[in-house]
Ligand SMILES: NC(=O)c1ccc[n+]([C@@H]2O[C@H](COP(=O)([O-])OP(=O)(O)OC[C@H]3O[C@@H](n4cnc5c(N)ncnc54)[C@H](O)[C@@H]3O)[C@@H](O)[C@H]2O)c1
């Protein structure tokens with residue numbers, strides 16, 4: 264039996280009109296405006312209202328005054344407020360001011376002004392500040408983890424891991440900054456010497472989601488290392504982590520105006536459009552869905568901004584007949600159920616060879632039954648909630664659709680009727696031709712498909728418009744190289760379900776986007792290469 268550790272009894276929230284509308288016409292409502300994100304007053308009254316204040320050792324990291332512009336906390340136009348919900352219990356974690364397009368324009372102006380001196384700092388000076396940010400993040404890691412768990416729901420142990428991972432981008436890019444070499448290029452013309460300089464791009468916009476801390480730092484550390492200034496739009500679900508990082512940047516000596524944060528829930532599409540169209544911004548880096556990435560790409564075409572897009576995935580995870588099944592089960596647990604299935608690199612389709620299918624599905628189900636699901640802050644919890652109600656509904660839709668087409672529920676399969684946004688960790692066997700083939704579930708649903716040959720598995724794996732990560736387990740070395748080369752993805756995990764670290768080039772191909780974050784390539788996406796040809800020599 265799956266152990267569900269939620270203290271409170273069944274939730275009795277009735278559905279708001281907005282929720283009912285979205286349930287009937289899901290495609291009509293942008294996900295950013297989905298009712299679970301625009302929480303109605305009625306829903307708030309029904310949730311057990313305000314959470315007790317988070318107890319941090321360093322209270323300066325809990326910011327409720329607003330966004331961050333020119334080194335100051337500001338509510339901007341203060342166009343109302345939005346509430347941030349703890350997905351682990353449905354309570355209101357805090358209330359933040361709504362900022363506007365005008366506030367965004369102001370933040371961009373400030374970042375443009377700050378660029379004049381920031382771009383002239385040396386790489387060594389910037390590296391020292393980045394190392395200081397790393398140090399302050401490390402000193403405050405427990406508080407940062409508490410903030411992540413409160414607003415994102417993941418278990419505290421995972422949140423601590425995210426802070427370590429997030430902070431590592433600052434030391435990584437401090438190291439890369441001081442090695443941001445240009446080239447001297449042999450000239451085809453006598454008397455001319457060619458060389459290149461790596462220069463900052465300018466004011467850069469950052470918008471991200473899902474991993475409240477590490478997805479911010481992966482972009483921010485590289486942007487700052489390269490000498491850019493930044494305007495970040497914080498996700499409305501997890502703004503407190505972004506604000507805490509901004510405060511740490513301030514404490515580390517990042518000059519006023521270099522890092523700015525805009526907050527909004529209801530103006531998200533308009534603020535996003537402004538970031539795409541503002542002529543003072545020269546680069547936009549976005550992490551989120553392919554749907555929103557396409558909107559932003561169109562909007563940014565008018566000013567031809569440099570873009571980096573880390574978009575949705577539909578990762579295949581292939582278990583060959585020669586795999587070590589226990590290791591493969593561990594790989595699926597690490598990869599599919601990380602953050603309850605809410606990472607872009609989570610396995611979405613698990614393809615298992617017919618000869619080992621039944622054995623593998625039983626082993627996986629046995630492992631999943633041992634999960635302890637509940638509020639991430641509680642002891643012993645291994646898996647937390649989903650981020651909002653729409654995410655829970657999507658998992659249910661995927662389960663129902665797959666079952667209607669012949670899939671069998673091995674374990675789980677239902678929403679949990681408790682406060683917060685929980686879905687039972689689920690394993691489905693014999694999945695075939697259903698929505699999961701082409702859509703990311705983004706939840707704790709392991710969908711097991713059967714295959715009979717390597718060719719069939721690779722074809723199934725590649726039969727999707729996106730290509731972020733792919734995984735497989737085999738003990739055959741020739742097959743390992745063959746399949747790694749054949750998968751149409753940006754990142755392959757061969758005999759591992761864990762690929763992420765600051766040192767690797769993170770990014771996708773096809774409709775998973777373009778650009779690479781982290782690694783030695785990560786800095787390049789935040790620089791312009793300038794040729795200087797010196798004549799008359
Ligand atoms: N490739 C990667 O590195 C990576 C990493 C994490 C998540 N993701 C993807 O993100 C998706 C899950 O996150 P989500 O559902 O929150 O994605 P989403 O695209 O709905 O939202 C992402 C962010 O975009 C903002 N946004 C929404 N509509 C916008 C608009 N019109 N203009 C500007 N900004 C807008 C949201 O406020 C949020 O901060 C999944 O598809 C996942 O695979 C990709």
Ligand SMILES: O=CCCC(=O)O
Pocket residue numbers: 473474477478605606607608763769
């Ligand atoms: O969801 C985002 C990806 C997290 C990671 O870097 O592995």
